[in-house]
Amino acid sequence: MKTIIKTIRENIFTPWGLWLAILGLFLFSALIAGIAVFWKGLVITNLTDLVPWGLWITIDLSAIALAAGAFSMCAIVYLFGLKRYEPLARTATFIGFTGYSMAMMALLLDIGRPDRFWKSFVFWNTHSLLWEVTMCVLLYFTVLLLEVMPIFASFDWLRNKYPKLAAKMEHMHHYAPVLAIFGLALSSLHQSSLGAVYGVIKARPIWYRPEMSVLFMFTAILGGVSLTLLASMLAARLTSKARINDMLIERVSQVLGYMMIGYLYWRFWDWLAQTYTYEPGRTEAFEILTKGQLSFNFWFGEMLFGALLPTIILLYKPLRQAPLWRMLAFAMIVGGVVAFRFDTNIVGFLAVIPYIPGDMAVQYTTYTPSFVEWAAGLGIIAFGLLAFSVGAKYLRIVDHRLVSEEHEPVMVKAGEVVAGD
Amino acid sequence: MTQNKFNRRDFIKLSAVGLAAAAGARLIEEVQASGAEKGKHQWAMVINQSKCTGCEQCSLACNANNDINPAMRWNKVLKDGTVKGNQVYVPRPCMQCENAPCVEVCPVGASYYRDDGIVMMDYEKCIGCRYCQVACPYDARVFNWESFEGENPYVPEWGDPEVERRPRGVPEKCSFCYQRIDRGLELGLVPGEDPAATPVCVVACPTGARIFGDLNDPNSKVSQALRENPSYRLRENLGTKPRVYYLPVKDNVITEG
Numbered sequence: 001m002k003t004i005i006k007t008i009r010e011n012i013f014t015p016w017g018l019w020l021a022i023l024g025l026f027l028f029s030a031l032i033a034g035i036a037v038f039w040k041g042l043v044i045t046n047l048t049d050l051v052p053w054g055l056w057i058t059i060d061l062s063a064i065a066l067a068a069g070a071f072s073m074c075a076i077v078y079l080f081g082l083k084r085y086e087p088l089a090r091t092a093t094f095i096g097f098t099g100y101s102m103a104m105m106a107l108l109l110d111i112g113r114p115d116r117f118w119k120s121f122v123f124w125n126t127h128s129l130l131w132e133v134t135m136c137v138l139l140y141f142t143v144l145l146l147e148v149m150p151i152f153a154s155f156d157w158l159r160n161k162y163p164k165l166a167a168k169m170e171h172m173h174h175y176a177p178v179l180a181i182f183g184l185a186l187s188s189l190h191q192s193s194l195g196a197v198y199g200v201i202k203a204r205p206i207w208y209r210p211e212m213s214v215l216f217m218f219t220a221i222l223g224g225v226s227l228t229l230l231a232s233m234l235a236a237r238l239t240s241k242a243r244i245n246d247m248l249i250e251r252v253s254q255v256l257g258y259m260m261i262g263y264l265y266w267r268f269w270d271w272l273a274q275t276y277t278y279e280p281g282r283t284e285a286f287e288i289l290t291k292g293q294l295s296f297n298f299w300f301g302e303m304l305f306g307a308l309l310p311t312i313i314l315l316y317k318p319l320r321q322a323p324l325w326r327m328l329a330f331a332m333i334v335g336g337v338v339a340f341r342f343d344t345n346i347v348g349f350l351a352v353i354p355y356i357p358g359d360m361a362v363q364y365t366t367y368t369p370s371f372v373e374w375a376a377g378l379g380i381i382a383f384g385l386l387a388f389s390v391g392a393k394y395l396r397i398v399d400h401r402l403v404s405e406e407h408e409p410v411m412v413k414a415g416e417v418v419a420g421d
Numbered sequence: 422m423t424q425n426k427f428n429r430r431d432f433i434k435l436s437a438v439g440l441a442a443a444a445g446a447r448l449i450e451e452v453q454a455s456g457a458e459k460g461k462h463q464w465a466m467v468i469n470q471s472k473c474t475g476c477e478q479c480s481l482a483c484n485a486n487n488d489i490n491p492a493m494r495w496n497k498v499l500k501d502g503t504v505k506g507n508q509v510y511v512p513r514p515c516m517q518c519e520n521a522p523c524v525e526v527c528p529v530g531a532s533y534y535r536d537d538g539i540v541m542m543d544y545e546k547c548i549g550c551r552y553c554q555v556a557c558p559y560d561a562r563v564f565n566w567e568s569f570e571g572e573n574p575y576v577p578e579w580g581d582p583e584v585e586r587r588p589r590g591v592p593e594k595c596s597f598c599y600q601r602i603d604r605g606l607e608l609g610l611v612p613g614e615d616p617a618a619t620p621v622c623v624v625a626c627p628t629g630a631r632i633f634g635d636l637n638d639p640n641s642k643v644s645q646a647l648r649e650n651p652s653y654r655l656r657e658n659l660g661t662k663p664r665v666y667y668l669p670v671k672d673n674v675i676t677e678g
Contacts, residue, residue, distance in 0.1 A: 041568065112591055125529060201522070348555075353558070359500060
């Protein structure tokens with residue numbers, strides 16, 4: 001006990017100690033909030049029958065989206081054979097594992113009967129998109145668990161204490177290509193059908209459009225890869241334990257820039273199509289998004305800072321090559337994805353669709369998360385930050401020296417003979 | 422390259438097979454899922470808006486018989502514009518849709534069809550995700566944000582509870598008083614004719630604005646009413662095919678003022 005107190009006293013005023021203390025504070029308040037929710041029920045949230053999905057669902061959607069770097073990078077490295085990006089896949093896998101853990105925490109809080117969460121695995125309605133998402137998330141979490149095993153195997157304490165176990169966990173790395181196939185298949189399924197969860201709801205016309213699944217998939221890859229790169233660069237600046245190869249990151253970010261153009265193209269047509277003709281409920285909801293209470297989120301969060309500016313930064317070479325500008329671009333993309341998920345979820349509820357034939361005026365409702373929702377939500381985010389910080393410090397999740405060979409294509413003049421194997 | 426256990430081509434093949442299998446399974450399921458199985462009876466409700474005075478006695482009887490939290494309503498009575506200066510009402514129970522969005526979206530199958538058309542809730546199976554509430558076009562579902570403790574203020578004045586109270590954390594909705602229908606049929610009664618076998622809102626209505634019966638029986642009150650009168654259903658354009666029909670107010674029925 002004395003030694004623990006001594007260690008705390010010695011370390012609390014270091015940046016690392018302070019960081020842990022702040023995260024600990026958030027985690028503690030989230031613990032209290034979580035207990036309160038399980039004790040009192042969802043009545044202590046600001047959710048209503050008109051707005052049954054709120055902040056926690058946004059965190060769930062965002063955490064899953066931002067975890068998509070894992071399947072994207074693993075597919076690039078193990079399926080498309082771009083081996084030099086392997087260290088990025090390592091970072092992405094760890095972030096993915098953390099992200100899905102966060103999503104599950106948010107869901108456990110959000111469902112009315114957390115004691116029955118297991119029923120979602122046992123009872124199947126294969127017609128439901130949420131069933132499909134549940135199954136994919138469960139299976140993909142298993143895949144991620146296997147994928148992070150080699151990472152956990154690099155924990156020094158484990159290596160020293162249980163060398164055999166560590167070696168077994170390390171061995172999982174041999175299955176990386178197989179796992180990448182499963183990861184890609186499962187992620188392609190549930191990342192897009194998470195959008196379709198909204199896209200098939202005919203009762204709420206603002207959601208009822210086929211773009212939803214495409215946009216969810218698109219934003220997941222963009223946000224997931226951006227977060228992986230941002231976290232890598234941040235870690236390298238904050239701790240000597242993390243080492244990055246800036247050239248790798250710069251290359252990926254250029255590709256990301258081109259993908260952003262594709263995203264803007266989709267968003268533009270998606271946006272334009274919705275400005276035509278009046279449809280009760282949809283038009284009002286769209287106005288909330290573009291002119292009403294969500295307009296700041298929409299124009300600045302999703303569009304200007306979330307898509308347009310980062311695209312310019314990532315495609316304009318001098319800016320892209322400046323690490324700070326590049327990090328800013330990644331952060332803005334991540335913010336844009338979160339804003340997109342938040343707006344998409346909430347806008348479907350704020351305009352209450354009429355069903356009374358003699359009174360077709362659209363009613364409006366509001367939603368502001370309660371203190372408990374914020375406390376628990378911020379705690380989940382703090383968990384994610386803590387997991388990444390500890391990972392970067394002790395598990396070498398950001399270490400671009402792990403692959404020493406560079407598989408650069410060799411440029412050969414015509415007629416020249418290349419000595420090789 | 423040949424030593425590679427999984428090369429690109431294998432991956433593409435595997436994905437293609439996987440996708441084809443998934444699509445095929447989905448198609449088969451889609452064909453099977455079109456419409457629920459239909460049994461001997463097809464219960465339906467017809468609400469005559471000319472007769473509804475908006476007194477809400479249907480709601481009170483519903484809350485008592487189904488033991489609902491007084492802050493919640495399975496059956497809402499909503500205002501629906503005016504005809505010749507008279508307020509018109511839309512009483513709104515669950516529509517018991519033939520293509521119910523809530524049944525389609527429920528991940529665990531806690532919402533399901535009975536073969537007599539009633540859309541049921543299995544309150545033991547439900548995990549409380551509220552997707553059904555999000556999907557319902559009629560706002561017919563109410564969630565138990567907190568548990569309903571203590572006495573029901575509408576009991577016994579408006580009736581006695583016939584079903585178990587739902588726990589905290591699940592959404593609930595109107596069930597066409599399936600308990601009354603089932604018990605009535607067992608006793609040889611005819612739902613829609615005998616009050617004891619008929620949904621309590623129909624029985625409680627002082628003006629007889631609601632009628633109930635079997636669409637499969639051409640002589641039932643609902644079949645007759647729908648044959649003889651123009652009727653409509655709510656948000657018919659969605660294709661949900663509700664089993665609650667409305668007879669709109671006729672101009673000559675309501676007198677001015």
